[in-house]
Amino acid sequence: MAHVHADTPFAPLGIAVLTVSDTRGFDQDGSGDLLSERLSEAGHALVERRIVPDDIYRIRAVVSKWVVRDDIQVILVNGGTGFTTRDTTPEALTPLFDRSVDGYGELFRQLSFETIGTSTIQSRAVAGVANATLIFAMPGSPKACATAWDGILESQLDARTRPCNFVAMVMPEQQACGSRELPKVPDHGQGARA
Secondary structure (H helix, E strand, O other): OOEEOOOOOOOOOEEEEEEEOOOOOHHHOHHHHHHHHHHHHOOOEEEEEEEEOOOHHHHHHHHHHHOOOOOOOEEEEEOOOOOOOOOOHHHHHHHHOOEEOHHHHHHHHHHHHHHHHHHHHHOOOEEEEEOOEEEEEEOOOHHHHHHHHHHHHHHHOOOOEEOOOOHHHHOOOOOOOOOOOOOOOOOOOOOOOO
């Protein structure tokens, strides 16, 4: 179980929020509002917030511009992760990933199973790293965004979380995860073990 390490200072991150929707504007974007409020309350900076239609190339264009900016370390994308023909967020994002964070989608579905049951298999929540920028995509409902933030992202975007968090990945000056080295076993003059 993760815990907060009191001797490590909090490191605020620059976070961008992208809502993917054909129908919502900022006045109806409860999910974007929730994510913006949660990240600000946690001590991070909301650097930019946008809404784009469910279109692979528009999603990819915005995210591609954000991953090259020095002031953005994390991108939160909500919407477009279902199975309708217009749900293309995973297809837009995964080609950009240098490395996937498979455990994010797995854990998101595990957490959402507690509230929506087997319907969670219809969530294609994905995450990855592109140009040292973390990208997390989640369903577009406020409840799903709360599940992602409260259950996963808040602690993983906090440099104080141990044994591991993602902050050192996007801010190299931060302390990396705790040592994973095995304790040395004395060889008592027997030589190296195979």
